[in-house]
Amino acid sequence: MRAERFSRSCPATPATSLTTSLTPSLTPSMAALLALALLLALVAMPVRAHAQGTTIGRPFSGDAGNQFEYLQFIVAEDRTLTGAIINNAPRPRRDVEVQVTAIGLESRAPVWSFKQRFSEIPPNGRVEIRAAYGRFTAEPGAFTFKFTEAAAPPPVQAPPPPDAQPGPPVSDGESPTRNFCxxxxxxxxxxxxxxxxxxxxxxxxxxxxxxxxxxxxxxxxxxxxxxxxxxxxxxxxxxxxxxxxxxxxxxxxxxxxxxxxxxxxxxxxxxxxxxxxxxxxxxxxxxxxxxxxxxxxxxxxxxxxxxx
Structure with missing residues (x-):
């Protein structure tokens, strides 16, 4: 009986009326200030540019290994790849194939590849490469270079002098006629x-x-x-x-x-x-x-x- 009398004296307030009373209403001036604050916050945030790290418009050079060098390669704004290959070896390189592969800026996977063959690159010689990168190809983040060439000819051995006496070849550490024992x-x-x-x-x-x-x-x-x-x-x-x-x-x-x-x-x-x-x-x-x-x-x- 006591509990019943208490419930009657403290009627429950509907939840909707409680929520409405706690939420302040926004005036037009307050809404304008809030919109301005959001705009300023967006302007102050750092912009994640898609071009960060891309090689578009940036020349790059380096050592490709095996005495090859790539020099002043660049992807121009018209998406044309140009550059030079240098043969730093003191001998001619014959039947050379150069493969250039672009690695995507975001995918980190190959997105484009190009091959060009040269019959010969002279010692310390330079050859030019020009290729269309493609307008709709993903932006490159890096390039790789691969070279293949014909095997070098064996060195020419000078003939022995006319007065040389034929005999058995000499191995390391011994003369033709004796060793230590x-x-x-x-x-x-x-x-x-x-x-x-x-x-x-x-x-x-x-x-x-x-x-x-x-x-x-x-x-x-x-x-x-x-x-x-x-x-x-x-x-x-x-x-x-x-x-x-x-x-x-x-x-x-x-x-x-x-x-x-x-x-x-x-x-x-x-x-x-x-x-x-x-x-x-x-x-x-x-x-x-x-x-x-x-x-x-x-x-x-x-x-x-x-x-x-």
């Missing part, structure tokens, strides 16, 4: 290789055919000898932990290459090589320029081995 000379139409201790011998050329090897050692330790090609691939095993003072072996050579001996031995050793097409390495060095090993001293038993 071995030496080679010619004797009675054979190669003679002499060395001391474990060694990868000086290189020597062999022609296709059957080649004979005679291995001798000085000292009590066994000896192992392998024939390897210029890529260090195994061609033949001439001796494996042999205790013979002297042994003979032969191997069929299939390719005309330069070969080496891989010797495993603690003492002095000698290998004589005989076959067809052997080159002349000169006579045995004098005592003042002696090879690492002493001359061959054949003695003891002989062992014959043929490798096919």
């Amino acid at each position: 071995s030496a080679i000379f010619s004797e009675r139409g054979e190669y003679v290789l002499e060395g001391t201790g474990p060694c990868e011998s000086v290189a020597f050329p062999l022609e296709p055919g059957l080649v004979r090897f005679e291995v001798s050692r000085k000292g009590g330790d066994p000896i192992s000898v392998e024939l390897r090609d210029n890529e260090k691939q195994l061609v033949a095993t001439l001796a494996t932990n042999s205790t013979y003072r002297n042994l003979k072996a032969s191997s069929k050579i299939n390719q005309a290459l330069r070969y080496r001996l891989q010797v495993t031995h603690d003492g002095k050793w000698t290998v004589r090589v005989s076959g067809t097409g052997l080159r002349d390495f000169g006579s045995r060095p004098s005592d003042d320029d002696a090879s690492p090993a002493e001359p061959r001293e054949p003695q003891g038993k002989r062992f014959e081995l043929t490798l096919e």
Whole structure:
């Protein structure tokens, strides 16, 4: 009963009447002031110009790599792309194709591409590029340059002087007749290789055919000898932990290459090589320029081995 009497004495005010009483009405002068304030705020806001970062009307140059340079490229107001390509190499560039690609200012994706081919660009030469960019193509934010060209011709090697003596080529770190552990000379139409201790011998050329090897050692330790090609691939095993003072072996050579001996031995050793097409390495060095090993001293038993 008490609650019922309270509700009657405090009637609820409609929501619409409360809202109306709290909202002030705008006079014409106040509306004009509000409109002016909004206009001033819009004028003061920074303008996001679509042309910010665009290359329209702005020349650009740079290094394109591989001794190419792009110079004074510009997209004019009539949407024409012009510029120059410079060849900074000291040689002519032949069959050159230049591809220019525009990257969209907003999309950051390719929006336009153009190719032009030049039969030759001389050393430090300049060629011009001119292309229609397109009136309705999106504004460019950047350009990329791609160059392709014909392979450069191999360098021309000067012929050897008339008095040059033919001989085996010289590898890095050794002379034609010796390295740090071995030496080679010619004797009675054979190669003679002499060395001391474990060694990868000086290189020597062999022609296709059957080649004979005679291995001798000085000292009590066994000896192992392998024939390897210029890529260090195994061609033949001439001796494996042999205790013979002297042994003979032969191997069929299939390719005309330069070969080496891989010797495993603690003492002095000698290998004589005989076959067809052997080159002349000169006579045995004098005592003042002696090879690492002493001359061959054949003695003891002989062992014959043929490798096919």
